[in-house]
Amino acid sequence: MKKLVGIGVLIGVGMLACQTQIEDKGQEDRSVNEVVTELPEMSIYHLQGYWTDQDSNTFELHELRGKVLVMVMIYTSCKAACPRLIADMRRIEEQIPEEYGDEVQYIMVSIDPETDTPSRMKEFARENQMTDAKWLFIRSTPENTREFASVLAVNYKRISPIDFSHSNIISVFDRDGQMVFQQEGLDVAHTKTIQTVRDLATLN
Amino acid sequence: MVILALGTYAQESSMVRVEGGEYLPLYGSLDEPVKVTPFYLDIYPVTNAQFLDFVREEDRWQKDRPIRLYADEAYLSHWSGPADLGNSHPQAAVTNVSWFAAKAYCEWAGKRLPSVDEWEFAAMAGEDQYDARTQEEYNQYILRWYESSKSFLNPIGTGMKNVYGIHDLHGLVWEWTYDFSSILLTNEFRKGGNADNNLFCGASSVGATDLMNYGAFMRYAFRSSLKARYTSRNLGFRCAKDINDLEQ
Numbered sequence: 138m139k140k141l142v143g144i145g146v147l148i149g150v151g152m153l154a155c156q157t158q159i160e161d162k163g164q165e166d167r168s169v170n171e172v173v174t175e176l177p178e179m180s181i182y183h184l185q186g187y188w189t190d191q192d193s194n195t196f197e198l199h200e201l202r203g204k205v206l207v208m209v210m211i212y213t214s215c216k217a218a219c220p221r222l223i224a225d226m227r228r229i230e231e232q233i234p235e236e237y238g239d240e241v242q243y244i245m246v247s248i249d250p251e252t253d254t255p256s257r258m259k260e261f262a263r264e265n266q267m268t269d270a271k272w273l274f275i276r277s278t279p280e281n282t283r284e285f286a287s288v289l290a291v292n293y294k295r296i297s298p299i300d301f302s303h304s305n306i307i308s309v310f311d312r313d314g315q316m317v318f319q320q321e322g323l324d325v326a327h328t329k330t331i332q333t334v335r336d337l338a339t340l341n
Numbered sequence: 342m343v344i345l346a347l348g349t350y351a352q353e354s355s356m357v358r359v360e361g362g363e364y365l366p367l368y369g370s371l372d373e374p375v376k377v378t379p380f381y382l383d384i385y386p387v388t389n390a391q392f393l394d395f396v397r398e399e400d401r402w403q404k405d406r407p408i409r410l411y412a413d414e415a416y417l418s419h420w421s422g423p424a425d426l427g428n429s430h431p432q433a434a435v436t437n438v439s440w441f442a443a444k445a446y447c448e449w450a451g452k453r454l455p456s457v458d459e460w461e462f463a464a465m466a467g468e469d470q471y472d473a474r475t476q477e478e479y480n481q482y483i484l485r486w487y488e489s490s491k492s493f494l495n496p497i498g499t500g501m502k503n504v505y506g507i508h509d510l511h512g513l514v515w516e517w518t519y520d521f522s523s524i525l526l527t528n529e530f531r532k533g534g535n536a537d538n539n540l541f542c543g544a545s546s547v548g549a550t551d552l553m554n555y556g557a558f559m560r561y562a563f564r565s566s567l568k569a570r571y572t573s574r575n576l577g578f579r580c581a582k583d584i585n586d587l588e589q
């Protein structure tokens with residue numbers, strides 16, 4: 138019943154007001170299907186939930202729409218792979234021409250949201266000289282984080298017949314939030330990642 | 342050790358209380374046991390008939406409805422229509438459901454998906470032991486099941502019944518867990534990290550030796566191949582619930 142009313146309202150308002158209407162609709166209705174027609178089905182911008190960045194700004198993922206995203210999941214207290222992932226992110230950023238600067242957003246998603254408070258992320262950003270606006274450190278609730286990780290589908294690999302570890306993956310998203318490319322591994326050549334980002338940033 | 346949650350609430354009769362405790366999961370190089378707090382677990386996997394009730398109320402989860410971010414093309418593909426099971430056995434476990442759909446069902450039912458640790462804790466029980474992982478019959482059962490084909494067609498209740506009174510954790514279908522991606526989120530916390538291997542955070546050998554780990558190994562391998570939108574003909578789910586929710 139509730140859904141029928143929602144659809145009725147949408148039709149009444151029409152296409153022009155579609156974006157606004159989506160904002161106003163109940164979480165349940167817009168979380169799954171019919172409403173958000175203008176976004177590609179695979180877009181991560183369908184995902185609900187609020188995120189907070191290192192400056193304590195709160196936002197929803199879809200607010201990032203329009204930018205090319207380079208994304209990695211880390212946590213600031215990680216001593217092993219994460220510093221190298223951060224270094225990889227910087228290496229990628231350094232090879233994206235200046236003129237694409239505003240088009241690309243580099244995002245570090247915390248997988249340890251309880252520890253990674255905005256102030257801690259801020260400090261981490263400062264330590265790593267990532268204070269420019271193109272660097273975004275974000276966290277959400279454990280549930281949103283779990284959902285996001287499940288969608289990003291960071292694959293696990295078998296190391297020995299019985300051992301698993303999580304893989305280190307840098308993901309690239311197009312302006313509509315569709316995952317276009319994933320690079321797995323540390324200290325690998327990021328040629329393809331960089332090329333993908335360049336291509337996407339060139340496309341308008 | 343086991344308290345059957347009968348009476349009081351209707352849904353309790355379909356769940357079993359698992360007291361929890363500490364256990365050593367069969368993955369990673371863990372020296373420390375993992376603590377599992379008490380929880381309720383469905384006695385059976387969710388069936389086609391139950392899932393049909395769900396999609397009748399929540400039509401956004403009907404076949405062909407969810408966007409591809411939430412379920413892949415094969416979602417409910419063994420059904421013949423939005424609210425039509427076709428030839429599928431109503432009492433067989435529902436499969437071809439994504440993690441999102443399974444999660445939505447459990448929330449609809451006032452429950453949640455079990456965690457990997459909860460699921461594994463309950464599933465290490467055999468027919469007469471709470472931890473049957475070293476028991477030969479238990480392992481033989483699982484290996485035989487892996488070798489059998491199309492067990493997903495069988496009605497619920499035809500798989501293993503364990504000492505808790507929980508059915509079909511082994512023998513019918515694989516099952517979604519809430520944190521199937523938990524290794525990503527917890528591995529390095531637990532292991533302290535070892536980045537010798539370029540691909541992995543915390544890569545170190547586990548030293549697990551026995552064949553008894555094979556069943557769990559297969560489950561972890563399977564989970565590790567999943568994405569939240571994936572569906573598979575032999576992948577279903579059951580729900581869990583916090584103890585507090587029921588006792589309040």
